[in-house]
Amino acid sequence: MSFLNGMTWLLIYQLIGEIGVHLLQWRVPGPVLGMVLLFLTLLVRRGVARSIDTASHALLSHLSLLFVPAGVGMMVYFERLQQEWLPIAAALILGTLITMLMSALVMQLSTRLFSPKTNDNG
Template identity: 50%
Template sequence: MIPAFATLLVFQLLGEALVRALAVPVPGPVVGMALLLLALVARPALLTGLKPTAQTLLQHLSLLFVPAGVGVMLHLQRLGDEVLAIGVALVLSTLVGLASAALTMAWLMKRTAPPRSRQEAP
């Protein structure tokens, strides 16, 4: 389990290093996951060593949210003061995300639809 966990941490470290070196506005762990994905595509044999450790981490994922919950509780007064701005940002970002997903899906469906024959055309 330790070598697999170390491998996951190395990919996270690589992601952090790339983000800092290139000044990319993306979280380092996201870049690390992308690098891990590329490594798994290139060498599928890595999956057999990482899978048990990854499944164990996923089973206990809720424990990783405890620090975030504590942070929210510490700043509850500030969240109360900013509730309108936070609410508006959440609603608008949700609507933008839904609209962009719907438009992307419509575009992809139109692009991949089989051509209609002349008899079917109105």
């Protein structure tokens, strides 16, 4: 029953995100807004409910199944992908490099901010 309760909460947040995006006419996917709202809720609560924890672990254990629709979409639009491979490849490579650079910068910044201060004067 814990799994069903957790899934229900996750879907409620997704629905709230979809409704919010539709009403506010934002150019953000509804599930992203729902995920941000869920994150803010978890911050306020200072923890994750057991039901959401159970549901999220179950979803993560089957994460590979969530990539099947993307693979099917690639096969449906294969002809277009062949025609526009250069901009797609450039976007993928640049996006990956920018993501790696930003991750490294955030890691360095967080390491400096959160590492214990040492006294070198011995």
